[in-house]
Amino acid sequence: MTTxxxxxxxxxxxxxxxxxxxxxxxxxxxxxxxxxxxxxxDQIGHGATVAALGAxxxxxxxxxxxxxxxxxxxxxxxxxxxxxxxxxxxxNPFNADASGxxxxxxxxAAQEIAAAAPEGTPVVKALNSVFxxxxxxxxxxxxxxxxxxxxxxxxxxxxxxxxxxxxxDTGGLGMASVLEWTGxxxxxxxxxxxxxxxxxxxxxx
Amino acid sequence: MTTxxxxxxxxxxxxxxxxxxxxxxxxxxxxxxxxxxxxxxDQIGHGATVAALGAxxxxxxxxxxxxxxxxxxxxxxxxxxxxxxxxxxxxNPFNADASGxxxxxxxxAAQEIAAAAPEGTPVVKALNSVFxxxxxxxxxxxxxxxxxxxxxxxxxxxxxxxxxxxxxDTGGLGMASVLEWTGxxxxxxxxxxxxxxxxxxxxxx
Numbered sequence: 001m002t003t004x005x006x007x008x009x010x011x012x013x014x015x016x017x018x019x020x021x022x023x024x025x026x027x028x029x030x031x032x033x034x035x036x037x038x039x040x041x042d043q044i045g046h047g048a049t050v051a052a053l054g055a056x057x058x059x060x061x062x063x064x065x066x067x068x069x070x071x072x073x074x075x076x077x078x079x080x081x082x083x084x085x086x087x088x089x090x091x092n093p094f095n096a097d098a099s100g101x102x103x104x105x106x107x108x109a110a111q112e113i114a115a116a117a118p119e120g121t122p123v124v125k126a127l128n129s130v131f132x133x134x135x136x137x138x139x140x141x142x143x144x145x146x147x148x149x150x151x152x153x154x155x156x157x158x159x160x161x162x163x164x165x166x167x168x169d170t171g172g173l174g175m176a177s178v179l180e181w182t183g184x185x186x187x188x189x190x191x192x193x194x195x196x197x198x199x200x201x202x203x204x205x
Numbered sequence: 206m207t208t209x210x211x212x213x214x215x216x217x218x219x220x221x222x223x224x225x226x227x228x229x230x231x232x233x234x235x236x237x238x239x240x241x242x243x244x245x246x247d248q249i250g251h252g253a254t255v256a257a258l259g260a261x262x263x264x265x266x267x268x269x270x271x272x273x274x275x276x277x278x279x280x281x282x283x284x285x286x287x288x289x290x291x292x293x294x295x296x297n298p299f300n301a302d303a304s305g306x307x308x309x310x311x312x313x314a315a316q317e318i319a320a321a322a323p324e325g326t327p328v329v330k331a332l333n334s335v336f337x338x339x340x341x342x343x344x345x346x347x348x349x350x351x352x353x354x355x356x357x358x359x360x361x362x363x364x365x366x367x368x369x370x371x372x373x374d375t376g377g378l379g380m381a382s383v384l385e386w387t388g389x390x391x392x393x394x395x396x397x398x399x400x401x402x403x404x405x406x407x408x409x410x
Binding site: 099105134137139141144146168169170171174175178179181182184185186188189191192193194195197198199200201202203204205 | 304310339342344346349351373374375376379380383384386387389390391393394396397398399400402403404405406407408409410
């Protein structure tokens with residue numbers, strides 16, 4: 001059992017927190033909206049707690065589960081409280097109609113978050129290419145992962161495996177933009193016949 | 206049975222031609238290297254033929270199976286000989302180390318090919334997110350498809366289904382760049398532990 005700190009109280013925070021708590025992790029929720037976070041902690045159960053946004057997270061792994069448009073501000077707000085933590089960026093920096101990315105071509109949401117975090121804080125991109133409601137089903141899924149820090153990536157991978165996900169490494173944090181494009185791929189498939197209950201995966205053929 | 210014209214005589218031409226011939230299609234190979242094309246036609250068998258590069262293709266569906274760096278030149282060389290045909294772009298416009306794309310962020314190889322083809326020629330992006338040697342196994346696979354012309358896309362989808370592939374529509378040709386990024390995703394996965402025998406897919410979960 002590990003303590004997992006989740007910043008946010010929306011759909012992804014709900015899906016990840018619920019799934020992780022079911023698999024025996026202690027969940028700490030940190031949200032600007034403390035009433036919503038308290039209600040979510042009650043819903044998650046299994047002893048889930050709430051802490052103030054910006055306080056030092058209890059978990060070694062901190063999942064940034066706020067929308068892309070808030071993520072850099074939130075990480076900046078935490079400042080040195082995130083020193084020594086592993087940040088997991090799950091954001092999808094979609095443009096207005098989710099047909100492309102709002103980031104610049106040479107960067108990614110994950111790299112923007114890394115730049116806003118205390119120097120040396122490892123950032124791992126993960127969980128952005130799966131729909132929250134599909135993640136909530138608690139069935140096995142493949143998830144794509146990227147990050148520069150091998151130890152941090154291994155620790156996140158172990159967490160993902162513990163909640164019945166199969167982490168598939170795609171390389172360094174420079175691959176984060178590719179995972180963000182994969183979010184657009186998922187949207188394109190969902191909107192053009194495959195439907196919103198699909199999940200991407202990779203199999204040996 | 207349909208006649209499928211394939212421009213090229215490399216790995217992807219071999220994999221697609223072999224698979225399509227096995228499933229009863231008539232294959233026409235068109236290559237700058239006529240000796241290589243003739244040898245490939247013999248290898249494919251099932252009455253596969255060779256025609257001159259730039260001649261009017263026999264098939265309604267013309268698969269452009271040359272490297273990205275040659276694709277626009279080859280399509281330009283054909284000129285009006287491609288009028289009335291459906292072009293299938295399978296290219297991966299990878300940069301030197303296959304860590305990103307050589308195209309500009311607002312375009313794609315497929316759109317560059319469309320611009321070089323006779324006006325109104327439908328272009329369908331397909332088959333770029335699967336390794337040639339995996340395609341050659343002749344096992345069922347998912348393939349991602351993009352294109353603006355619904356009738357052309359349906360005709361290509363029917364061909365793909367006929368060779369035991371499952372076409373998954375991702376939207377218009379504006380999604381071609383996303384499929385090209387998906388080629389980079391596949392490379393990232395293959396290089397970071399998943400290996401080169403993998404194929405991407407989507408399943409309802």
